[in-house]
Amino acid sequence: MSQFPQLKNDRILKVARGEVPDKLPVWIMRQAGRYLPEFMSLRQNHSFFEMCQNPELACEVTLMPIKRYNLDAAIIFSDILVIPQALGMVVEMKPGVGPVLPEPLTFENISKLEPKGVIERLKYVGEAITLTRHKLEGKVPLFGFTGAPWTLLGYMVEGGGSRTLSKAKKWLYAYPEVCHRLMYLLTRIIVDYLVMQVEAGAQILQVFDSSAEVLNKELYTKFCLPYIKDIRDCVLVKLEQKNLEKVPMVLFAKGAHYCLPEQADLGYEVLGIDWTVDPKVVRELLKGKNVTVQGNLDPCALYASEDNLIKFTKKMIDDFGTQRYIVNLGHGIYPDVCPDKVYSFIETVHNVKI
Numbered sequence: 300m301s302q303f304p305q306l307k308n309d310r311i312l313k314v315a316r317g318e319v320p321d322k323l324p325v326w327i328m329r330q331a332g333r334y335l336p337e338f339m340s341l342r343q344n345h346s347f348f349e350m351c352q353n354p355e356l357a358c359e360v361t362l363m364p365i366k367r368y369n370l371d372a373a374i375i376f377s378d379i380l381v382i383p384q385a386l387g388m389v390v391e392m393k394p395g396v397g398p399v400l401p402e403p404l405t406f407e408n409i410s411k412l413e414p415k416g417v418i419e420r421l422k423y424v425g426e427a428i429t430l431t432r433h434k435l436e437g438k439v440p441l442f443g444f445t446g447a448p449w450t451l452l453g454y455m456v457e458g459g460g461s462r463t464l465s466k467a468k469k470w471l472y473a474y475p476e477v478c479h480r481l482m483y484l485l486t487r488i489i490v491d492y493l494v495m496q497v498e499a500g501a502q503i504l505q506v507f508d509s510s511a512e513v514l515n516k517e518l519y520t521k522f523c524l525p526y527i528k529d530i531r532d533c534v535l536v537k538l539e540q541k542n543l544e545k546v547p548m549v550l551f552a553k554g555a556h557y558c559l560p561e562q563a564d565l566g567y568e569v570l571g572i573d574w575t576v577d578p579k580v581v582r583e584l585l586k587g588k589n590v591t592v593q594g595n596l597d598p599c600a601l602y603a604s605e606d607n608l609i610k611f612t613k614k615m616i617d618d619f620g621t622q623r624y625i626v627n628l629g630h631g632i633y634p635d636v637c638p639d640k641v642y643s644f645i646e647t648v649h650n651v652k653i
């Protein structure tokens with residue numbers, strides 16, 4: 300593997316491992332995105348997936364928030380939907396709408412999915428990661444990421460975003476065996492995809508299960524937890540086989556507070572917490588568990604006045620406490636947030652004494 304510049308800021312990695320940092324680490328979900336004018340100006344000339352697939356462009360976008368802010372991590376510019384795309388599904392990113400898969404999964408076309416060679420077709424993500432590791436010059440660690448099996452299956456069955464995911468949930472209730480087979484297939488791909496990202500230079504990994512919020516404890520226990528655990532276990536085994544470093548992993552199961560203690564037993568070092576949960580309740584639910592928490596400021600709090608934003612941020616940190624805590628929003632930042640608000644948020648976090 301290529302020799303990368305030495306890491307200068309390892310706050311996030313330390314806190315993920317349960318060690319005490321000099322300052323609270325902070326990063327922002329969707330930190331490289333449309334709220335940044337420099338992103339919008341680049342985006343005018345390129346389609347979304349063209350930006351994902353071109354390592355130079357993906358690297359440039361990944362570095363945009365790092366150049367502007369004192370963030371404690373970078374996250375590779377990509378999308379969770381590159382997996383369905385590499386499986387042969389058409390994925391379009393429609394401005395103002397979001398992702399659209401014009402030919403969603405049906406019983407008739409399941410056999411058309413092409414798992415063979417899928418990692419090869421995702422090699423561009425690895426190339427973007429390797430390039431970014433060099434260009435980061437060791438400033439901060441680089442996150443790799445993936446969607447969790449359920450969230451990917453949801454988009455594949457629904458053909459795009461959905462508030463209720465009633466079509467995908469119908470599959471869970473009506474065709475559980477088919478769903479298990481698909482979840483298993485996605486799990487195998489996700490494992491190899493994450494290992495490939497570490498091989499390329501990712502120093503920490505996040506699994507996004509953004510659609511966990513439409514399930515309940517029973518469904519999540521049956522259809523999601525076993526696969527999410529399998530991902531963690533198999534990534535560890537494969538990293539060891541390849542003599543690669545054991546990188547920490549974050550599970551962000553959005554809206555799955557109905558099973559937080561169960562999430563803490565899957566082997567992930569960090570649990571991402573969405574903005575709907577009270578930090579004190581989170582700590583209570585996770586008492587005695589060996590995990591770090593990450594989150595969870597309401598992304599809309601960045602619309603508040605600077606004074607109030609600072610107040611909300613301090614209160615959140617007070618309520619979580621500074622132990623084993625990575626500061627983040629409780630979901631991705633919105634495109635119409637004023638970029639200056641992000642300075643106040645980060646500065647407020649870094650000013651907290653720990």
Ligand SMILES: Cc1c2[nH]c(c1CCC(=O)O)Cc1[nH]c(c(CCC(=O)O)c1C)Cc1[nH]c(c(CCC(=O)O)c1C)Cc1[nH]c(c(C)c1CCC(=O)O)C2
Nearest residue numbers: 328329330331332374375376377378379397398507509631
């Ligand atoms: C569900 C999901 C997706 N993608 C992702 C998730 C999980 C996190 C979450 O719940 O938000 C993850 C994601 N998407 C993107 C990143 C890049 C890294 C980062 O800065 O965090 C990451 C980590 C870029 C993106 N992904 C997308 C954009 C905007 C697309 C554009 O420029 O047109 C970016 C910068 C598009 C996207 N991609 C997806 C949706 C629903 C959308 C549309 C919503 C939106 O527009 O914000 C699927």
